[in-house]
Amino acid sequence: MAxxxxxxxxxxxxxxxxxxxxxxxxxYPITPQNEVPEYMSIRMNEVGGVxxxxxxxxxxxxxxxxxxxxxxxxxxSSSSPGISLMQEGLSYIAGAxxxxxxxxxVRGGPGLGNIAPAQSDYFQSVKSGGHGDYHTIVLAxxxxxxxxxxxxxxxxxxxxxxxxxxxxxxxxxxxxxxxxEIKGEPVDPKSLPxxxxxxxxxxxRERRVIRSYDLxxxxxxxxxxxxxxxxxxxxxxxxxxxxxxxxxxxxxIVAYGTSSRVAEAGLRIAREKGIKVGLLRPIxxxxxxxxxxxxxxxxxxxxxxxxxxxxxMIEDVKLAIEGRSKVHFIGHPGGGLPNAQEVYNKIVExxxxx
Amino acid sequence: MKLLFxxxxxxxxxxxxxxxxxxxxxxxxxxxxxxxxxxxxxxxxGIAPVGCSVFADEYFNCDMIQVPHGRAxxxxxxxxxxxxxxxxxxxxxxxxxxxxxxxxxxxxAARNENITIIFINNAIYGMTGGxxxxxxxxxxxxxxxxKGRDVVKQGYPIRVCELLNGLDGPYYLERxxxxxxxxxxxxxxxxxxxFQYQLDNKGFSLIxxxxxxxxxxxxxxxxxKKWIAEVMAKYYPMGEFRNRAKEVK
Ligand SMILES: Cc1ncc(C[n+]2csc(CCOP(=O)(O)OP(=O)(O)O)c2C)c(N)n1
Ligand code: SF4
Numbered sequence: 001m002a003x004x005x006x007x008x009x010x011x012x013x014x015x016x017x018x019x020x021x022x023x024x025x026x027x028y029p030i031t032p033q034n035e036v037p038e039y040m041s042i043r044m045n046e047v048g049g050v051x052x053x054x055x056x057x058x059x060x061x062x063x064x065x066x067x068x069x070x071x072x073x074x075x076x077s078s079s080s081p082g083i084s085l086m087q088e089g090l091s092y093i094a095g096a097x098x099x100x101x102x103x104x105x106v107r108g109g110p111g112l113g114n115i116a117p118a119q120s121d122y123f124q125s126v127k128s129g130g131h132g133d134y135h136t137i138v139l140a141x142x143x144x145x146x147x148x149x150x151x152x153x154x155x156x157x158x159x160x161x162x163x164x165x166x167x168x169x170x171x172x173x174x175x176x177x178x179x180x181e182i183k184g185e186p187v188d189p190k191s192l193p194x195x196x197x198x199x200x201x202x203x204x205r206e207r208r209v210i211r212s213y214d215l216x217x218x219x220x221x222x223x224x225x226x227x228x229x230x231x232x233x234x235x236x237x238x239x240x241x242x243x244x245x246x247x248x249x250x251x252x253i254v255a256y257g258t259s260s261r262v263a264e265a266g267l268r269i270a271r272e273k274g275i276k277v278g279l280l281r282p283i284x285x286x287x288x289x290x291x292x293x294x295x296x297x298x299x300x301x302x303x304x305x306x307x308x309x310x311x312x313m314i315e316d317v318k319l320a321i322e323g324r325s326k327v328h329f330i331g332h333p334g335g336g337l338p339n340a341q342e343v344y345n346k347i348v349e350x351x352x353x354x
Numbered sequence: 355m356k357l358l359f360x361x362x363x364x365x366x367x368x369x370x371x372x373x374x375x376x377x378x379x380x381x382x383x384x385x386x387x388x389x390x391x392x393x394x395x396x397x398x399x400g401i402a403p404v405g406c407s408v409f410a411d412e413y414f415n416c417d418m419i420q421v422p423h424g425r426a427x428x429x430x431x432x433x434x435x436x437x438x439x440x441x442x443x444x445x446x447x448x449x450x451x452x453x454x455x456x457x458x459x460x461x462x463a464a465r466n467e468n469i470t471i472i473f474i475n476n477a478i479y480g481m482t483g484g485x486x487x488x489x490x491x492x493x494x495x496x497x498x499x500x501k502g503r504d505v506v507k508q509g510y511p512i513r514v515c516e517l518l519n520g521l522d523g524p525y526y527l528e529r530x531x532x533x534x535x536x537x538x539x540x541x542x543x544x545x546x547x548x549f550q551y552q553l554d555n556k557g558f559s560l561i562x563x564x565x566x567x568x569x570x571x572x573x574x575x576x577x578x579k580k581w582i583a584e585v586m587a588k589y590y591p592m593g594e595f596r597n598r599a600k601e602v603k
Binding site: 024026050052054055056058059060062063064065066067068069070071072074088089092096199200201202203204207208209210211212213 | 366395396397398399401402408411412415416417418419420421422425428429430431432433434435436437439440441457458460461
C-alpha cells in the first residue's frame, strides 16, 4: 500500500536519495538547501550511511569522486555558487565515466546573487559547466513528489551510462510542503551488483585504473568520440517530458521546474477563456526533449518559453524548432518569479499578433 | 640463477618516465616494495595526483585513481569512508599538496582521516617546468623567481609538517629524505610505520619526503643530492613531528 506523507521539498529529496540506496553524502552549507545536509546528517546516521560536512564544495565533489569510484551511490547537494566550485570535479568525474548525483537548489545569480529561487544555472548544467567536451544528465523536478522520486531515477541513469547526473530544482521547490506518495521498493545498497570498474582492491583480479586523461597521440580524441557515442545513445533513449493538453493546442508553452507550475496555472486561465494552450514540460533538460518540440513545431505556430532567467533554455527550444515557429519569452532573472496572470496576458498578446 | 634484486611486484612492468636522479622513482620503489612486504597490494587503492607523478596510476601495481590537482585528500576520504576495509594512500607533490590542495590537506589531517599521504617535497613545480612552489626556499631560483625567491614579494615557504603539527588531528607526521642510502632506509621505515597505522585504524599520516628534482633545479643528480643535505634539510629539518602512538605511553 502506498502511503502519503506531507513533506518539505528538501526533506523529500533526502528521503528520496536514501530510498534510492545512497549511503554516502558529502556537502557544504549554502542557502536555500541547508535542510538537505541538516536532515541528511540525521538520516544517514539512522541508516548507517556516511555523512560528511566538508571544508568546501571542492572537497565535497572530490569525495564523491572517490566514493563512487569505490562503488558507493554517492550524492551531494548545493546551490549555485557551490555548484560553480564543483565544476572542476564534475569535469574529472565525467571524464572518468563515474556516476554521481549532484542536486542544485538554484538561487539567483550571478555572483553571490540572492537566495530567491531561480533557473539561471541552466547553461551551466546542460552545456557542461566545467572544461572539456562532456555532458551531465539533468533532471528537473517540479514537485515535492518528484524531489522524492527523481534521485532513484537519476542514480539509475547515472549508473546505466556511467555518467554524472544533476537534479536541478530551486529554493521554492526545496522549501514548499506537499503530500508525497512513497512508491516502489527502497533500494538496498548491498544488493547492487559489483561493477567491473569499481576500485575495491585488486584481490584475485587485474588491477583497475580510473582516470580522465590519455596523453598518447590521438587516443584522447578516440576516447572522447566513444563518449560522444554514449551521449548520442542517451539523447536517443532518455528524452523525458510531460505534455499537458498538447494534442489540440494552438500555442505551446515550454517551461520546466517551478516555471512549469506557473505556466500550468496560466494555461488553466487561458483554457477557461477558450484559448487552446498546451504545456510541454521538459523533465530531462539534458538530454533535452528536442524530438517532441521539433515534431510539434511542424503544426504549432507559436511557442512561449517561460524561465526564471534571462533566457537560457530558450536556445535549446529554438534549436529544436529550427526556425519553423515563432518563439516568445517570459523571463525573470535574478530570483524573480513569473505569475499566472502574466502568462495569460502574454498568451493573449501572442494571439493578438496573429 | 637466483635473482637477488629485481622489480618488486608492487610496481608494474611499465618503464617510468622520471628524469635521471629524480627522487620520485626511489619513493615509488619503496611503496612498491611495501605493498608486497606488508601484503596490502590486493586491498590498496592508490591516488595519483597532478604533477610529475601523474603517471603513478600506471606504475603502482594496485587499483589506482588519477584525480584533480590538489584534491587527493578529499578523494582519499571518499574512498576510505565508502570502503573502510581498503588501504588508501595518496602520492602528491608540493605544488599539488601545499598550494592548490592546502585546504584539502589540512582538513583531512584535522579529521584524522584514516589515510596515508606520501608528500614529495622537491621545492619546485617539476612537471610544468620549474616554477616557484610554496616550498621553494628563500633565494632559490625558479622560472618565476629568476633572481631567487624574494620573500618580500613572494612570501615565505610553507613547512607542511610543522603546519599540520599545529593541529590536534593528525596521528603521525614525519619528514625524511631520499638523498642517501641511509635516508632512503629511514624513509622506508617511516612509510611502513604510516601504512601500519592506517591498517591499525589509527588515522591520518603524512610522510614528507625531501626529494631531488635535478631538472627543475638545473643541476646534476649528484649536485641535487648535495643540495638536499646542505641546504634543503636545514630549512626543512628531518624527524618525527608527531607520533600519537608514543604520546599515549
Ligand atoms: C587546476 C590545475 N592548475 C594547474 C595545473 C598545472 N600543473 C600541472 S602539474 C603542476 C605542478 C605540480 O607540482 P608538484 O605538485 O610540486 O609536482 P612535481 O611536478 O614537482 O612532481 C601544475 C601547476 C593543473 N594540472 N591543474
Ligand atoms: S622534473 Fe623533477 S620531479 Fe619531475 S621527473 Fe624530472 S626530476 Fe623528477
